[in-house]
Amino acid sequence: xxxxIVRYLISLFALLLVQxxxxxxxxxxxxxxxxxxxxxxxxxxxxxxGWLMLVIGFSLGLIMDTFTQTPGMNxxxxxxxxxxxxxxxxxxxxxxxxxxxxLPRPEFFGWKWFLIYSSILVGIHHIWxxxxxxxxxxxxxxxxxxxxxxxxxxxxxxxLTVLFFYNSSxxx
Amino acid sequence: xxxxxELILKYHFLIIFVVxxxxxxxxxxxxxxxxxxxxxxxTGDVSGSVLEHYHNxxxxxxLNEKNDKLAEENAFLKQYEKYSLKKLFSDKVKIEDTLxxxxxxxxxxxVIDNSVSNKKNYILINKGRINGIMxxxxxxxxxxxxxxxxxxxxxxxxxxxxLHIESKVSAFIEENNYFGSISWxxxxxxxxxxxxIPNYVSLKKGYHVKTSGYSSAFPKGxxxxxxxxxxxxxxxxxxxxxxxxxxxxxxxxxxxxVKDLMKMERQKIMEEATLND
Numbered sequence: 001x002x003x004x005i006v007r008y009l010i011s012l013f014a015l016l017l018v019q020x021x022x023x024x025x026x027x028x029x030x031x032x033x034x035x036x037x038x039x040x041x042x043x044x045x046x047x048x049x050g051w052l053m054l055v056i057g058f059s060l061g062l063i064m065d066t067f068t069q070t071p072g073m074n075x076x077x078x079x080x081x082x083x084x085x086x087x088x089x090x091x092x093x094x095x096x097x098x099x100x101x102x103l104p105r106p107e108f109f110g111w112k113w114f115l116i117y118s119s120i121l122v123g124i125h126h127i128w129x130x131x132x133x134x135x136x137x138x139x140x141x142x143x144x145x146x147x148x149x150x151x152x153x154x155x156x157x158x159x160l161t162v163l164f165f166y167n168s169s170x171x172x
Numbered sequence: 173x174x175x176x177x178e179l180i181l182k183y184h185f186l187i188i189f190v191v192x193x194x195x196x197x198x199x200x201x202x203x204x205x206x207x208x209x210x211x212x213x214x215t216g217d218v219s220g221s222v223l224e225h226y227h228n229x230x231x232x233x234x235l236n237e238k239n240d241k242l243a244e245e246n247a248f249l250k251q252y253e254k255y256s257l258k259k260l261f262s263d264k265v266k267i268e269d270t271l272x273x274x275x276x277x278x279x280x281x282x283v284i285d286n287s288v289s290n291k292k293n294y295i296l297i298n299k300g301r302i303n304g305i306m307x308x309x310x311x312x313x314x315x316x317x318x319x320x321x322x323x324x325x326x327x328x329x330x331x332x333x334x335l336h337i338e339s340k341v342s343a344f345i346e347e348n349n350y351f352g353s354i355s356w357x358x359x360x361x362x363x364x365x366x367x368x369i370p371n372y373v374s375l376k377k378g379y380h381v382k383t384s385g386y387s388s389a390f391p392k393g394x395x396x397x398x399x400x401x402x403x404x405x406x407x408x409x410x411x412x413x414x415x416x417x418x419x420x421x422x423x424x425x426x427x428x429x430v431k432d433l434m435k436m437e438r439q440k441i442m443e444e445a446t447l448n449d
Contacts (some may be wrong), residue, residue: 021226024287035290050185065199066219069285069294069330078194083189086258106425115196132200134291134337143291 001162008044011165012060020067026140031146034154035063037073038125038160041081042118043105044170046098050086056083070133082169084124092117112164126151187295220284220328224298227284231425238425239254255312276310276391278428279303286333288361293333294430295319297427300327310389316418317341317396320389329429334396334420335361342387343396346380348373354381354396354415361421364397366413371404373411381415388432388439 019037030076041057048056061075068074088149089104092113130147180187188274231238281303285296299305301324311318311331318340319331332339337358343366344351352368366381379399397415405412432438 020222031252031289051188054185054188054192058196061196067223068287069219069296070292071203072196072201073203076193076196076200079193135200139291139337142359172435 008040011043012040015060016063019064024068031151032153033146034150034157035126035129036154036157036161038078038081038122038154039118039158041078042086042121042158043103043162043166044090045103047100053082053086073129074130076132077125080128081121081125085121087160088120106162107167115159118158119151122158123148123151123157126154130139180261207347217325219326220296220298220325223285223296224328227282227298231282234423236426237423242371242426243320246363257291264293275432275434277431277433279305279431280426280428281305281329283427284296284328284361286317286424288333290333291315291358293332293335293421295332295333295424295428297329299331299429300324302326304431305329305429308389309432310383310387310394311427312390312394312430313424313427315395315420317390317394318421319342320427324445331427332397333421334364334417334419341390343397344380344384345369345375346393348377348379351384351386354369361415364415364417366399367410369411369413371411373407375399375402375411375413377401388435390430391432391434412439 015037019035021096023034040060041053044053044056056079058075061078064078065071066072089098094109096172102108104114104117107124109117129145130143130150134143279299281299282296283295284298287293288293295311295318297311305321305324307321307323309321317334319333319336319448320341322330324330326442334341334354335356337356337376339356341354342351343354345366352366355365355367357363357365369375377399381396381399383390383394383396384393384437395418397417400414400416402411402413
């Protein structure tokens with residue numbers, strides 16, 4: 001249990017490092033901004049209680065906001081992601097429900113399941129985030145395009161990261 | 173009462189979500205406040221010191237280019253040194269110069285975080301309140317205008333970049349003295365919009381756009397950019413003017429903060445004048 005928590009903390013730290021020092025510093029074609037750090041929220045165990053997930057999402061968003069000087073933006077988007085995650089997990093649950101110890105990863109539920117699960121949540125997070133940034137519907141379509149392109153980009157990074165770092169052979 | 177407790181327990185997830193979300197929105201709205209916000213005052217020192225370490229590390233990569241630029245600027249400034257000036261009169265005459273009085277002071281700072289891809293771009297620099305930096309001070313680079321200080325913590329300050337959809341800087345065209353205001357459309361980090369130039373003025377590509385000195389943030393004549401293209405708006409009385417920015421925001425490393433020594437005086441007389449209205 002303790003070693004599990006340590007492992008999550010290490011992955012959190014690594015994701016934050018990559019996000020703050022690599023992804024936030026590079027400009028992708030001017031419009032695209034990937035937010036890989038949300039992968040941490042995607043991969044947390046299914047059985048974590050809802051209130052705890054909200055607190056984790058809130059804190060993670062707050063940390064990101066501290067580093068990007070965007071008060072509330074990531075915080076708000078992470079809360080929405082966590083909120084939708086609880087309902088989405090129920091919606092796409094296997095017929096017999098989740099077993100304890102199962103994690104929301106391709107090794108347990110397959111790549112198709114993970115693709116649907118992660119792209120919906122990343123999409124929700126990004127759309128919310130980009131509109132929260134502009135805080136106006138004046139740039140409705142350009143914001144939407146930016147959100148969609150960035151979602152695709154983040155999703156590719158999410159899949160690659162999972163493929164290389166989370167796809168251990170202990171899959172059943 | 174018991175029902176209420178049960179209700180809260182049943183919907184605790186939703187309730188916590190709404191409460192935290194409200195807090196996030198409070199941050200979002202107060203942070204959207206163009207000037208001064210509490211969030212960066214509180215967190216600026218934490219994120220600032222981390223980002224500064226990172227910046228110190230990456231700074232080495234571009235060191236050569238930056239040194240060249242600073243040397244160039246030093247050379248330019250040397251021409252104004254006393255020893256570069258020739259004495260025209262004999263030294264018997266003592267000239268007490270009352271024509272000029274120092275109005276602006278400049279303080280150099282290093283950029284430690286910067287973005288150009290957002291709609292609202294901010295720049296973090298390594299000087300703050302203890303260096304005398306206050307909100308609303310102007311920030312320029314050796315190429316031209318950079319932005320306006322939004323808020324400061326003890327050691328760091330956040331600058332609203334010119335590349336911010338709500339930024340507005342008063343400007344004039346050097347060649348014909350017409351003034352307008354500079355804003356950013358949020359699309360291209362190389363071009364700004366010059367508004368409020370009446371369409372009967374004759375314009376040419378390549379005209380220089382500089383600060384007007386109407387606000388106390390910038391002295392008059394700091395370069396903003398040059399006119400890239402312009403068109404008359406149908407049924408409107410103003411031009412649409414695209415201005416190519418003279419500052420390269422992607423390469424920004426050293427900036428100068430402008431301190432207006434006569435700001436208080438200017439504000440005071442404005443207040444007095446408007447009070448008597």
